[in-house]
Every structure is written in structure tokens, then in C-alpha cells.
Amino acid sequence: MAENGAAATDHASPTTAAAFGNEGSSRKPGANPSETFVNMLGEMVDQNDVRDIAAQQALMLSRFEKTNEKLERFNSLEAGRFNQAMEQFRSHTRVLSDMKKDLDSVFRRIRLLRGKLSRQYPDVFEAYDREHGVDREEEEEDEDEEQEHEQDKQAEGHTDSAAASNVQETDPAAINVDVPS
Template structure:
């Protein structure tokens, strides 16, 4: 006799007949439940595959379109920046900042100076100082060009 059959016979002898019948019933119930779940998942998988096959080309086309739009916009903004630089026009954001600064009081300027100290403490002071210097140079250049056009 094989070892597995010997083990099965010994197991059958140790368990009463009603318990073995209950185990077999539970196994068959579990088998039916798993077969239903498997068929449901198979149906869902087939449905998803059909939908994916229909939508995938559309997603690819839309993704391609978005990438093309992004590159077109990048090109347009680069051209706008180049034109502004050649005309020495200040950025629109710079004009808004100048107007806001004129409207702000001295107390708010002190708060800004404190914020600059915090930036420097965080390690961003040098970069922001460079940006401010560049902005001031652009403003001065645009004022100089405006003054030279007037005269």
C-alpha cells in the first residue's frame, strides 16, 4: 500500500462518519462558491477587455493631442518671451507687482523683509535675491527705453 492511502485510512478511522460528511459538504459548497466567483470574474475580464479595446485608441489619440498642444503652447510662450525681451517690455506679472507695492503700506513691507529673512534661513535667499535683481534690471531697462522713446 502507498503511504498516502495508509494515511487516509488512518484518518478515516480517527474521525466519526458525520464529521467526514460535514467536511465533504463544506468542501462541495466552497467549490460551488469558487466556481461562481470564477465565472463572474471571467465575465468581468471579458467585458473589460472589450471596453479597453474600444477606448484604448481614443486614449492614445487624446494623449497625443495633449502632448502636441503642450509643445505648441511651450513654443508660443517661448516666442512671446523672446518678443518681450527684444522689445524690453516688462512681464505683466511685474506690472501687477509694482502696482501692489505702491498700494501696500510700510508695515507690509516690513513683513516682506521678515519673509526674506526666513527664505535666507531656509536656503532660498540667494536665489530670490538674484531673481529680485533680475526683475529690477528689467524694470529699469523698460523705464529707460520708455524714456528714450518719449524724447
Template sequence: METNADSSLTSSTTTTISSTPTPASSFVNLFLNEINNQDIYCLLDVQRSLLEQLDKTNEKIDGINKLSAKNYLDASRDFSSHTQMLTTMKTDLDLIFKRIKLLKMRLNKKYPEAYASVLRTNATQNPSLDEEDDDINELPTSVKSVTSPSLVKSKTIDCSQFPSSIRESHSLTQIPNNKNIE
């Protein structure tokens, strides 16, 4: 009975589509008769649920992308500021080392015997230290000029600012009398 109803449905659709059935329309009609509507609705439901899941996943990924972009901007800002700070620190340290070398040169010119004795004492106590840093002859001639006001600004140090332990360990009585050297 169902086949009679399906064939009557097919013949009625065929007559409404065209007066004479063509091979293509008869193939479409056969194909439509073979498809179960319930399976189609199941497939559509599965596709809708997958679409909802994909939309939720896309929203989550968009949120993660926004968060990672913000974190990247923060990290790049921090990185650039740290790089700038390190560059500034390096230039400051270079200036400090130049000043130390100039002070060593001044001390060597003013008190050569005491400077040499300190170098010998330092070499015997710490043989692992490089003596190349203390060698004044290796300095370029532009650095050897002691009177360069752009590099060295002389300041008087108030010893009362130091802790008492430092003042006691480096008191003036421990410094040898340098009047003989002058």
C-alpha cells in the first residue's frame, strides 16, 4: 500500500513538474523517494549542534587572542623599558670605570711609591686578579689627560656619612705618612 501511495505521489509531482517525465526528473524523484526524512532531520540537528560548538569555540579563541595580544603588548613594553635601563646602566658603569681609571692615574702621579706598593700588596694577596686593569700604560692618550673637566668632577666626601665601622677600619692613622713622598 505504501508503494501505491508513493507511486501516486511521484506521478502527481511528475505531472506538476512537466507533462512528460524526463530521465533527470525521474532520477530526482527516485532519489527523493529513497531518502528518509527522519535521517535528514537528525543530520540537520547534528549540524546545528556542531555549529553552536564551533561558535562557542571561536568566541573562546577570540578571547584568548585578545588576552595574549594584551599580554604581548605588556611584555614588549616591559622588555623595551628593561633594555633601556640596561643600556643606561652600561653607560653609567662605563663612566664609573673611566673615573676610577682617572683616579688611579692621579694617585699614581701624585704618590707613585705608595701606588706601586699597593699594587704589589694587592698582587700578593689576590693573584687571580688581572693586573692588566691596573696598568696605566695601556690607557689611550685621550684618557691619560688628567685635566679633562668633562670626565671628572671633583667632590669632597664627608666621612661622617659613612658607618662607624668603615670609619674605624679606614682611619687616617692607618694611611702611611705621605709627606715624605711629596
């Protein structure tokens, strides 16, 4: 039986041999069917086509490598520009935050001075209000709402973290406001 099993593996079946264009006698002795299949596929492919495909792949590879190098250079340049823009943005944010604090201080002082002057000279303020159609009660309500809103923001600790970390406090007493007498 061993001889029959060995004989069966040495010769391809008639359908396999016909499929590969081999008759049992034309096949190389000792070659298994998988090697025969691969060899037949290799013979079916034109070697000039394979060389052309390999050349096109090499060309595309070099193009992709050059493109990749260009993109890497572009990314490194843009990273530097991005860092510069972020520093400018932080600086401008600090400036705006300082300006807002300064303006808040100025408007608070103006409100205090206006309140003080309105208590000292109520008849002048009433005449001005009548002449210009100003409703002081409505303005005072708006100011009260604004002050409540600012107090709520301070109570919540609502500050811009990027600006608050690098912003110096502005002393309201350091700003001089001259009031004509």
C-alpha cells in the first residue's frame, strides 16, 4: 500500500494535469502541485509588464517620499509660526484683560463721582435730566444689575484662566481722575 500511496503522489490526477497543461510525463519529477501552480502562474505573466509595474511603483514611491519631505518641512515651519501666533494671542489677551479692568475701574469711579455730585447738586442734575430726557432711575437699575452681575462672576471665580494666570492686578487708586471743580 505504501507503494500505491507514493505512486499516487508522484503523478498528478488527469484533471490537475490537464488544468496545468501537463500530462503526467511532462511534469518534473519531485515537484509538488503547489510549486507547479506557482510556476505556471509565473509563466503566464509577461516579464516586461512586471518590470513596467515595478518601475511605476518605484517612481510613485520617490514622488511620495518627496511629498512627505515637503509636508514635514511645511509642518515644522507652521509649528514655529503657530507658536509665535499663540504668544501674540496670549499677549493681546493679557492687554485686553488689563484694559477691561482699567475701564471697569474708570466707570466705577465715574459712577461714584456722579453719585457724589448728584447728592451735592441735586437741582443741577434734575435740570439736566429734564432738558435731555434722561431717566436716572432706569440708569441706576441698569448699574445695579451690572454690579450684581460682576459680583456673581467674582463669587463664582469666573475668570479667563489663560489671562488670569499672567495678568497683573491694576490698582484702581493708581489711576488719577481729575474732576473739574
